[in-house]
Amino acid sequence: MALSLNNYLKDLSYNYYLKKDSYEISRINTSVDNMLSKLDKDFEYLLRKRFVFGSYSRGTILSRSIDIKSDVDIMVVFKHSEYERTPETYRAWLKNFADKNYKDRYGSEVLKSFPTVTVRLNNINFDLVPAKLETNWLNEEKLFIPSKNFSSNWQETNPYDVKEKLAEVNKKYNYIVKTVIRLMKAWNAKNGYPFDSYDLEMKVADMNFYNDNYQTGFFYAVNQLSLDWSAAQSKKDKLNSLRYNISKVKDYLEAYDSTTAKYWLHKVLPY
Template sequence: MASINSRLQTVSSDLFIKYNSTERTYIESKITNLKANLIAWFGSSISEILVFGSYKRDTILPRKFDDYSDVDILVVFTNAEQERTPETYRTRLKKFADAKYPTSKVLKDHPSIVLEMNKIKFDLVPSRKSLSWFSNTYQIPNKSGYWMDTDPIGFNTAVTEVNTKYNSVVKPLIRLFKRWNAHNNYPFTTYDLERKIAEMNFSGDNHQKGFLYAIDQLSTSGLTLVGTQKVETLKTNGKWIKEYLERDNQEKAIEVTCRILGIMP
């Protein structure tokens, strides 16, 4: 009989966009095309195009498991462009996307321009670098129409480090909880959820122990009433999984786990 640990391993693998898969190959081809078009359109006005976010962390979900999966692209404009406002950059990126991808859906969505193709969405995020004697800091638009500092690489590094530290269970667990989040109409923003999971202590845990531990540790702080209810339901289901495991009923434990994730047992 399959164990809940092996089932979670299988599901987390299914939630990974595998290298050389059709979906990964398609995304990579679109990234290459997008970069070429950006360079051709903006020329020397941009200094860097950086792919970041969950795609680079290998925590992005296939679109069939998360309709909102997207690839984040940081479009860094040159120093000569720094006098322009964040909204000016966003408007220019929207004009670019409308012109180069006329059959795709294009819209403004803070802080980015969303370019939605048939099989993938791209978030084009305008950026500039704040230069000082000590460092070069990336900046992106904030909600007030000004600039805020960001570190598009730092969190990727942090997730990789904790994943290595905790026996490679952190990235699979992030994907599992992102699937729960998508299945429950996103109580958390995907970035906040990833950060919460990455900050947990999974020392000595396998997929099963880590999954149940993360359910217990997941905080409802800052959530809406509906979001809080979703998490409380998750915690109740986690208790049922533990109860079935204590009764040595792996079948029922797997059934509840699959119900949590919205997949077939």
């Protein structure tokens, strides 16, 4: 029976994770509270609700020391009048809000990047996503965000679906899925982001980890991960390099050489 890095991988994932009791998360929580308070104050009656979603709420966000692109997503749902409000109108409102409250303050930066407005602070980035709510003929509320294809159109979304799905599959597979996601996101960040972070999470969440532990689940995810045929060759090379290095990890575990196995492991994962 080969050596195992199961507990080692679990500990690595834990170290990458932005933990609830850390000083970093305390600072971020303060920034989140300030952001939400400023949104309430500036928009007042124009605001229907605002809430945090994304990796921050799903428990898959990494420390910025591991992933410089770690951010907090905030859905900003406006009180909508169909005849007078477009996605671009709301984005302009959010850009003005961010400029007023954050631009050029303590090194902060504000960017308007479709479909969000990004606020870069020293300790965290915020992505502000404009949204609207509509009620259908069944009296069901539907949430809409700007369409990725046309800046003047809307597309339906449900940010809660992703969180619920991940919680479900994580429980189904003995709570290893979030750990594997954190490991894969750490590799992705270390290697120049060949995958969009959200897409990477969804790809791993769709995998079958039946009877896996942290190690076998991570190795399985590495082999199952794929890129679209049209992806840049540089991205394909990074994925092939990942698979090669993990194959070397397996070889040295089979040879009972954990030191060299860890050497190859850290060619793809940060310490």
